[in-house]
Amino acid sequence: MTTLWIGFGNPLRRDDGVGAQAAQILAAEGLLAKAFIQPLPELAVEIAAARRVVFLDADLELAPGVVRLRALDPAACSPWSHRLDAAGLLLLVATLDREHPEAWLVSIGILDVGIGEGLSPLVEAGLDELLARARCFADDRWLPSESS
């Protein structure tokens, strides 16, 4: 199964860049992983071509460093006009192609989105777990269940 990892985040806004950083690490390991500052409608073309997509993103609602995994369902997403997130992107794919790949969101709680590079210690510590959850999808013999 072709899995595509997509990490979002701005590396110049501290913890916000953690999703993009994770994608770059996975890409260096040879996985089909790409980093973007933010979701773009054009990504729908690449996502539609994959059998499974795993989004990696920061989440201000979670406690810093806490990793959460959840399946994404485009039916639960409201259409948007001024902003776009991973679920909205999946809704776009589903509307374009009448079907969509299996999709997961691995998110990590963050603390500091100030101007600057590098992660805060709690998020740095959580990055390993984020990567471990993301790597699970590289092997079809074992798939994670939805968790937090």
Added chain:
Amino acid sequence: MAAQRIEIHPVTRIEGHARITLQLGDDGRVETARFHVDQFRGFEKLAVGRPFHEMPGLMARTCGICPVSHLIASSKAGDALLAVSIPENAVRLRRILHLAQILQSHALSFFYLSAPDLLLGMDADPAGRNLIGLLSAEPELVRGGIALRAFGQESIARMAGKRVHPAWVVPGGVASPISVETRDFLLAGVPAALATVERALALFRERLAGFEDEVRHFANFPSLFLGLVSASGQLEHYDGRLRVVDADGGSVVEGFDPTHYQELLAEADEPDSYLKAPYYRALGFPDGIYRVGPLARLQLVTDCGTPRADAALAQLRNRDAGTHGSSFLYHEARLIEMLFALERIRELASHPGILDPEVRAHTGPNRREGIGVAEAPRGTLIHHYRIDAHGLVTAVNLIIATGHNALAMNRGVLQVARHFVDGHRLREGMLNRVEAVIRAFDPCLACSTHALGQMPIAVRLLDTSGAIVDVLRRSGA
């Protein structure tokens, strides 16, 4: 009825953050309307003290939508500081990169931001008046629009290393030549992209009859138009001379050296917005209102210089007698410019010298002042730098395309609000039109708020009922 104030916040489907306020009189009619840009960047100050050769990469960070235009204007200012004439192939490559960005930026504006209004209707249910809703109604068009923007972005990524904030264009030329594969990618993508734009243009024209009222009242007023044109008077985005025409197309300024822009233009600040408000110096503020960008450029040129764009321009000119100054037609102008961009990319990428390895002139600074000017997607972009003997930046002035249109956007908001908004019987579609006139200009607000220490500020203290208790003002420096 008591006087009331309506605030549209945020203005959606534009680049950046802004709000609009409408002040209604006792009779429920709109008395005043203002477009406020609340965000602030300050790049003119941030850049002071940096080595001038860092400026293109730094200035590209100004914007995530049109970084290439900043890269181009900044590098041209750098060329002037070096006092060099850059290699011919560097000019070709810069032009292609810039056209690819105009393509992706215009595609974003038309397909993602404005097409829901244009193809679903201004009064359509806002819950479905978005790209997803449009996808259900016009799937092939949206699919093509997404592919079109992806082609522009991917062209930039292949040439310049990444799609957003590349630093490949440098003072003296570009950092490296392109590969055969990149050239072939550019050429292969043109036919499908042209087909998408022509389909969109046909659809836009088919639906235009349903927008007669909007065409008449969307920032449709006499104003000057300003922009670069080529030596032969054709459409030009990279180089050329400034031309200014009046509302009837009459010549006001011809063949003006853009590096002398300060003789032509002056800049004003307004108390309720971080957006600069440049004006035509000879007419003063605010009478020196003018417009820039795709519609202005098509008003200025004799023709585009490519066959498909010229055919489309001829149709626009034949059809629009009496309404050719309507800002609603910025949308159509954007589509025509996309045709031009694609045709020109094909022409430039087919040039026998496009793979030449000589793409950069190397030298140190030879002047203390440099000005770079280009036509960004939204209009004329000016970067003006001064440096010291060590090549460190001592002063920066940026006039951004969106800023040129500040006065026109405000007048447009007022015109639309007065015509469409009825304070006695507010409907969502009325307010959407107020936002839509701003979308017609496709403002890029992140780019256009740079003055620091000069901005007059008014702080209003309101009581719990919203009445103004006190106002504290700081005048512009």
